[in-house]
Amino acid sequence: MASTIRDVAQLAGVSVATVSRVINKMGGVRPETERRIEDAMEELQYIPNVLARSVASKKTKLIGMIVPDIENPFFAAVYSGADKIVREFGYTTLLGGSNDTVDREEGLLQTMMEHQASGILLTAAFSRTKWIDRIGNRVPICLVDRDIEGIECDRVLIDNRRGAYDATKLFIQKGHRKIAIITGPLESTPGRERFEGYKSCLEDYGIKIIPDYIQIGDFRENSGYQLGRHLLQLNDPPTAILSSNNLMTLGLLEIIHTSSFKLGVDLGLIGFDDLPIATLMSPNLTVISRPMNEMGECAANMLIQRIHSPTKPKQTVIMTPHLIVRGSESINF
Structure with a gap:
């Protein structure tokens, strides 16, 4: 029979609430106690039931990310930066590629809502989808690289x-x-x-x-x-x-x-x-x-801060590109 959170708490000699704080990376637990809980989880081969937790709390540790083209090295680098921050906060990234089509983007947004994503990082397709308006007041969104007028949300853009x-x-x-x-x-x-x-x-x-x-x-x-x-x-x-x-x-x-x-x-x-x-x-x-990685890191940080502090003022960060001059711009006139 699979071990439960109560089994972990009993073996570690702590309360269920303390185990929960460690699992959810909430802090406030002494390092030696945290190590004892982690050792108990390993000994019991305990796997947290994410689905059960999300049903009970109506929240998940899932961040949705939608980009136009997952094969484009730019978006791969942005994803890498975002995922690094997402994992540091104990979340998981669900990545989808819209192929720059509204239908595909709407399908991905719907799927992420069905999975109760806590927030969404979005590089929108060329045309505005009604789904963005539908979910904008229900789930935090951070726009990345491409702006959309009339949307109240955080943004990380480039100059x-x-x-x-x-x-x-x-x-x-x-x-x-x-x-x-x-x-x-x-x-x-x-x-x-x-x-x-x-x-x-x-x-x-x-x-x-x-x-x-x-x-x-x-x-x-x-x-x-x-x-x-x-x-x-x-x-x-x-x-x-x-x-x-x-x-x-x-x-x-x-x-x-x-x-x-x-x-x-x-x-x-x-x-x-x-x-x-x-x-x-x-x-x-x-x-x-x-700054591809930095764009992803910044967007993920802003989104997770928004999840934790829904009423804080919306932010727009505009990052600066820079020329790397190597010689291909010159010719022999």
């Missing part, structure tokens, strides 16, 4: 405009005047704000904005490939391209590799988000680097 502005400015300082951008959907926070940063910089430096140089992708590798090919086949192609995310940069690099253009010789490139291959290329890839 996309500054990142794109600084990258475009670097191109200009290197002598470029024909600067293109492959951005994401303009209905998404990153797509819109990165385009705005690019456009604002060109305007500030009096450089003509050429419509053919503005290409709107979907943050997927194939769109980087297809839109990059379109740019390189223009009668007057750009001398520099700003790629608005890591996967589109990979697609763009593929088409550059198969074209007559030589990176760092007759075409400059800067990508949003660092890549493992960035320093394996020649020239090394210049990138706008975001």
